[in-house]
Amino acid sequence: MRTRMASFSKLAVAGVLILGGARAATAQQVVKLGEGETLTISGFINGSLFNDRGSFAGGFGNGQNVAWAAAPAIQPGVNQGIVDGDVRNTRLNFTFNAPPVLGNWAPRATLEGDFFGAFTSAPPFGDEQPQIRLRHAFVDFSNGRTTLRIGQFWAPFFNTDIPVSLAHIPFPVGLGSGGVVGWRFPGVFLYHDLTPTNPLKLQLQVAALKGSGPAASARDTANAIGNGEASGLPQVETRINVARKFSSVTWSGYVAYHLDWKDLNGTNVPGSNITDWGVETGHSIAAGSFTLHGNFYYGKGLGTQFANINQFQPQIRGWGAWAQAGYDFTSHWSLWADYGMDQPDYARFTRETTLTLARQLSHTGSAMLRFRAGRYAAGLEYFRNVMRWNTGITSADQYALSALYTL
Numbered sequence: 549m550r551t552r553m554a555s556f557s558k559l560a561v562a563g564v565l566i567l568g569g570a571r572a573a574t575a576q577q578v579v580k581l582g583e584g585e586t587l588t589i590s591g592f593i594n595g596s597l598f599n600d601r602g603s604f605a606g607g608f609g610n611g612q613n614v615a616w617a618a619a620p621a622i623q624p625g626v627n628q629g630i631v632d633g634d635v636r637n638t639r640l641n642f643t644f645n646a647p648p649v650l651g652n653w654a655p656r657a658t659l660e661g662d663f664f665g666a667f668t669s670a671p672p673f674g675d676e677q678p679q680i681r682l683r684h685a686f687v688d689f690s691n692g693r694t695t696l697r698i699g700q701f702w703a704p705f706f707n708t709d710i711p712v713s714l715a716h717i718p719f720p721v722g723l724g725s726g727g728v729v730g731w732r733f734p735g736v737f738l739y740h741d742l743t744p745t746n747p748l749k750l751q752l753q754v755a756a757l758k759g760s761g762p763a764a765s766a767r768d769t770a771n772a773i774g775n776g777e778a779s780g781l782p783q784v785e786t787r788i789n790v791a792r793k794f795s796s797v798t799w800s801g802y803v804a805y806h807l808d809w810k811d812l813n814g815t816n817v818p819g820s821n822i823t824d825w826g827v828e829t830g831h832s833i834a835a836g837s838f839t840l841h842g843n844f845y846y847g848k849g850l851g852t853q854f855a856n857i858n859q860f861q862p863q864i865r866g867w868g869a870w871a872q873a874g875y876d877f878t879s880h881w882s883l884w885a886d887y888g889m890d891q892p893d894y895a896r897f898t899r900e901t902t903l904t905l906a907r908q909l910s911h912t913g914s915a916m917l918r919f920r921a922g923r924y925a926a927g928l929e930y931f932r933n934v935m936r937w938n939t940g941i942t943s944a945d946q947y948a949l950s951a952l953y954t955l
Contacts, residue, residue: 706730
């Protein structure tokens with residue numbers, strides 16, 4: 549697995565560490581344990597100082613996890629700027645590898661966390677004490693070409709090739725607001741390299757994941773049961789990864805399909821499940837110093853995958869897309885620019901439900917000037933979102949200075 553699966557690390561997220569678009573080379577530290585087992589320690593330390601003009605509150609928050617401009621009613625008005633800092637992107641990964649135990653089949657286990665747990669308390673001191681959050685925890689059994697994974701990991705629907713950023717890594721630019729979709733779930737995953745040695749590389753992924761959705765009642769809220777879990781059925785996804793290297797161009801891409809069921813009445817109440825679904829494709833082209841990559845999705849009821857501007861009504865249909873271009877001027881300096889949008893079909897939603905969708909259209913853009921030297925990287929970034937609410941149009945901007953050190 550360490551050799552063949554590595555060729556698909558950007559496509560399948562099957563490697564030890566994915567830097568969420570930071571694209572910094574990892575300097576993984578390997579510790580030898582007993583009985584031939586090794587521990588690989590990797591991760592990064594990341595910090596940002598930022599100035600928000602306008603408010604991103606009401607979404608994921610302000611700072612390294614900004615997504616969309618807050619509603620008109622909670623925008624700050626004349627006193628619109630805040631200056632703050634954030635270190636919650638910081639991440640640690642521990643991967644344990646054991647020698648083969650059944651023919652060529654060997655076990656592996658990974659534990660990864662960052663610091664996007666809740667703050668210990670409110671300002672003035674609690675916001676400088678973020679808490680650790682579990683991201684991934686899974687066990688692999690692999691013969692190098694086929695890997696069975698059980699635990700929590702990225703769903704195949706997740707955009708593994710995401711916009712490059714130093715300020716927005718676990719919450720990528722455009723997540724929930726600009727076409728970047730997908731999430732991690734506990735489940736059973738199967739990866740199989742269809743053409744492991746050919747110039748055209750193909751990999752198949754299939755997964756059965758825990759259901760997901762908001763709780764339908766106070767009873768289910770108390771028991772932490774969402775309407776996806778209440779359906780009694782898993783989410784099901786499949787994906788094909790493709791990669792090909794030409795003489796001067798490298799291309800990779802994928803197509804993915806998602807299917808899930810939700811019981812809108814919750815547990816202990818009669819009712820039938822509804823079906824939600826999604827299709828997605830993403831591509832990346834690297835030619836010399838130039839990189840162009842992007843993604844497109846369309847589907848129904850995909851709020852739990854951060855689609856439809858992260859709204860959970862299962863009747864919503866919509867699409868989203870993003871693209872980013874980057875150019876390396878030298879071995880140290882590069883420039884990146886990104887644009888994405890999320891477009892729920894709010895008119896159809898109103899016709900079918902007589903309800904009004906709160907977040908109706910989102911545009912997200914960013915630009916970054918990056919300096920990189922070895923394990924160190926620093927960047928100046930600009931982030932902007934324009935949101936159409938049912939109560940009006942709002943916008944918010946962020947200017948950030950970030951630094952990253954890869955462990």
